[in-house]
Amino acid sequence: MVTFHVEDGPHSVTQTSGDNCDMLINGIDSGKLKRGGRMAVRFITPGIRWFACNMDDHCDRDMRFAINVIDNGTDSQSGTPVSQSDTPVKPLVETTASSRVNTPIPRVNIQAAFIAGGAVVGGAIIGAIGFKLVLILRRRREKKIKLEEQRGRREPPV
Known part of the structure; x- marks a missing residue:
């Protein structure tokens, strides 16, 4: 049994084909x-069962997922039973083979996403430091030129 808890809503739990955001017949x-x-x-x-949130544009913004139900060879349930505080507000719904979808679950490499994000942030930080360094060196050069002009060592630019 899977219990969906909505922490901040509104949301929905809608079964889809996995190919799009439309509710499965x-x-x-x-x-x-x-x-x-x-x-x-x-x-x-x-x-495999595909689900999405069909509130506003949530599904279009990839608020969807798949649950892969495996056959454990017995009719018994594993895990913790639903407690009184977890009583669902909607009636319990049971899915059957007619709602089964053979679409493969996409694999997302979270580590690669973090590495790519880190590279972008790191590049931005290095770029900002480089820009600041160029400004500092430019300011130093301008001060040096001004000082040389004041001491008469250098001709002012024309």
């Missing part, structure tokens, strides 16, 4: 879940 849809809203789903058959 006969799929699960929580409707609008406000802050503190919950919905529980029990998966009966193995397979």
Whole structure:
């Protein structure tokens, strides 16, 4: 069983095909879940299920994910049972093989994203330091020229 908790809403838990943000025919849809809203789903058959948030443009901004339900060979549930405080506000929905999708789950290398982000930030910092250094050297040069002009060692530029 998976329980969705909405910390800051509104959001929705809408089953999709995985290819787009459209609700899957006969799929699960929580409707609008406000802050503190919950919905529980029990998966009966193995397979990949795609979900998205269909509030505003959340799905278009990649607020979507997949759950890969594996067959553990038994009918028993593993994990902690839902406690009283986790009682879903929506009725429990069970999915069957008809909602099964064979779309592969995209793999995202989080480490690569952090490295790329770090490279961008690092490059920006080095660029800012370099720019500041150029300004300092330019100012020093201008002061040196002014000082030489005052001492009569250098002719002023024309």
